[in-house]
Structures are given as C-alpha cells and as structure tokens.
Amino acid sequence: MRRLEIMALVATMVAGSGAAVLAQGPAGGPPPPPPYQTRAQMPPGDRVAAGRNGAALFSNRCGVCHLAGGMGTNLLTKQRLAAGFAPDSALLANRTDLTRGYVKAVVRNGKMAMPRLSRVEVTDAELDAIARYLGKAGE
Numbered sequence: 001m002r003r004l005e006i007m008a009l010v011a012t013m014v015a016g017s018g019a020a021v022l023a024q025g026p027a028g029g030p031p032p033p034p035p036y037q038t039r040a041q042m043p044p045g046d047r048v049a050a051g052r053n054g055a056a057l058f059s060n061r062c063g064v065c066h067l068a069g070g071m072g073t074n075l076l077t078k079q080r081l082a083a084g085f086a087p088d089s090a091l092l093a094n095r096t097d098l099t100r101g102y103v104k105a106v107v108r109n110g111k112m113a114m115p116r117l118s119r120v121e122v123t124d125a126e127l128d129a130i131a132r133y134l135g136k137a138g139e
C-alpha cells in the first residue's frame with residue numbers, strides 16, 4: 001500500500017512538471033528556442049574573400065556562446081557585474097570599448113574559458129569582418 005502511494009506521488013510530480021513546461025509555450029506548444037540556438041545561417045560566398053557580413057558571421061560563428069543565453073554571455077555577465085558594469089554589456093554586440101585588435105587576439109589565442117578558434121573555423125577574412133562589427137572602439 002505504501003509503495004502504491006509513493007508511485008502515485010511520483011506520477012503526479014512527473015505529470016505536473018510536464019504541464020509546467022508546456023504552460024510556458026504559445027498555445028500549448030513548446031517554448032521558443034533561445035537566441036543562441038536560433039543564430040543566423042552561415043552567410044554564402046567565398047569564405048576567404050574580403051567584405052564578408054560581420055553581423056551574420058558573429059551570429060553564426062560566435063553566437064552559440066555569445067548571443068543571449070550562451071555560456072560566454074552567462075560567464076561574462078558575472079564578470080561584468082563584478083566589475084561594476086551593466087549586465088547587458090555581457091553581450092559583445094553591445095560593447096563600445098572593444099578594439100578590432102583585441103577581438104582578433106582573443107579569437108586566435110583564446111581567453112580563459114574561451115577556446116581559441118582556428119583559421120578553419122573562422123578564416124582571416126571572416127575574423128576581419130567580425131572584428132569590424134564588434135570593434136566599435138577602432139583598431
């Protein structure tokens with residue numbers, strides 16, 4: 001008898017948590033995926049040619065970690081808050097203090113929890129475009 005009660009309790013909890021997840025979504029569907037999971041497609045064209053689309057490349061190549069909800073954004077939120085900056089400065093696209101040279105150095109060498117990215121993952125032409133997009137503080 002006691003075992004049956006426990007099984008009934010567990011069944012209620014499982015059913016309850018399922019309902020809670022569904023309740024967040026529109027019209028009973030699953031919740032919409034977060035931005036870091038819906039990043040831009042890789043822009044078409046020659047990956048080593050100049051003039052690539054920096055915003056789209058940033059979303060596609062870096063977005064898994066650096067769009068809202070990504071692990072890079074989450075880690076940088078803690079760092080930025082601890083340093084006295086607004087939490088939305090954890091999104092690299094909101095930063096105005098990044099230089100192009102700094103962005104390139106971080107991408108090629110890595111920084112703490114960020115792995116370095118090779119020229120296969122991000123070509124020099126693509127990194128130029130991304131650095132131009134993020135590096136609002138100039139060279």
Ligand code: HEC
Nearest residue numbers: 061062065071072075103106107111112113114115122130
């Ligand atoms: C695998 C996840 C991941 C990817 C992919 C990634 N990053 Fe990062 N990035 C991080 C993490 C985590 C940090 C914070 C590192 C730390 O301080 O521990 C970071 C930090 C940075 C910083 C330093 C910010 C600061 O305040 O000093 C820059 C700049 C940066 N990333 C640029 C990029 C660019 C550009 C790309 C794409 C070409 C990229 N990252 C791809 C995870 C990632």
